[in-house]
Amino acid sequence: MHLTRLDHLFWAAGFLGNLGLLFVLCYRRLAKKFPFFTAFAALGPTRSIILYLVLNYGTEHNYLYTYGWLAVIDTMLQLGVAYEISSRVFRPLDVWAQDVRSSFVWLLGLSVSVALGLSTLANSPVRTWMQAVTYKGDLFAAALMSELFIAMMALAFSARLRWRGHTAGIAKGLGSYSLVTVLIETGHSYFGGGRELPVFVILSHVRMAAYLCCVTYWIIDLCRDELPGRIMTQEMREKIFTLHAGLEYDLQNLRSRNKL
């Protein structure tokens, strides 16, 4: 496989960008807070090293096989990131907000169905079944991830749940990247694959450029402090919790009368 100077440049930039992101996650002690996202960031440089070695010392078949498996791991980790974000947004008090559970499940089902429908509709001009599975799989993953991140944002805003801080930054970045990937995978499915096609090479470069923008955004966002929180005095805490407990009791009574 012949790689141009631009390919090497993108590869090196992606590798360094991912290392930078990993450094920020560890230095700012965010790795514990976002374990899936940290694993996703760690997969970038690992993938670059593995693919570089397979490209130089393996066959083209080895390369495609490794690429396919790494893509599966990448999608699993992105789903993990989606879970991480949803559990931070929709579990404000460490339990799933009761009013969004059913909507969330409904949106999840809809997202999977639409992504499945679109990937079934794709009819790529491919030479091997492996290419067909890879393109359909990539399109499914890109469509699903973009739907999930936008659905989570829409649900959070409709339910008046907080959508801010590092959690929102990660979601915005990954959601935007997934949306760009949908367009790129549409191109791949339409034109077919292979480095002999100029359009395939252009689309791959666009994807790498989009990912670099995304990594840069994450690095800047994660370097920033979230809004600083103050600690309540004991007196304030007692007043608030007494008020909360009292009104909670009253509302429960009111609701039980409501049901009668």
Next chain:
Amino acid sequence: MNTHNLYFVAAMGTFVVVLISTAGYYYSRGLQSSQASWEELLAKLARIDRDNIAQVALDLVDESGRPRQSEDAASLEPWRLWRLIGGLEGLELLEANSDVLIEMAFYVQQWYPEAIVIAERLRLDAREIKWHVNRLKGAAQKGNLQVSFPFYAQHAVATYYLMTRRVLGLYEAGNFSMLAELQKAL
């Protein structure tokens, strides 16, 4: 371009446009509410006659907020309830105000993360008010508003009344300087 590819490109184009429009709509909506200052939040509160609200709520709950157990509880006549609340339009104002009350609790939560307990409770209360109002809108479409209004409307008002008390209590507990303005507004 064959027909199948045409369908595929059209489906993908529609999909992307729908996603971008949805994201844009909700993002701009969220941006407006998250960047609101205290003055903007206060200005968003619609003026509602607090005496009327208290009268309707206190027909169902007592001064301390506990549901009234006596026989004269929930004794307001339907026509009087309608007038005090201001009909369905009045309830819609309460619904809009309940969203502002959540924003006010989140405003405090910016500095005191522990206020999330109150904010989350208010969020659920606001959802309950929306549920009551939606039931009434559905009833209005079917021509059953007169039958359903007293029950759902009074419960929505009582929930709103308790929401205002929660927010006032939160600002009072935090000894925030905005308490006086909030007391005037609510």
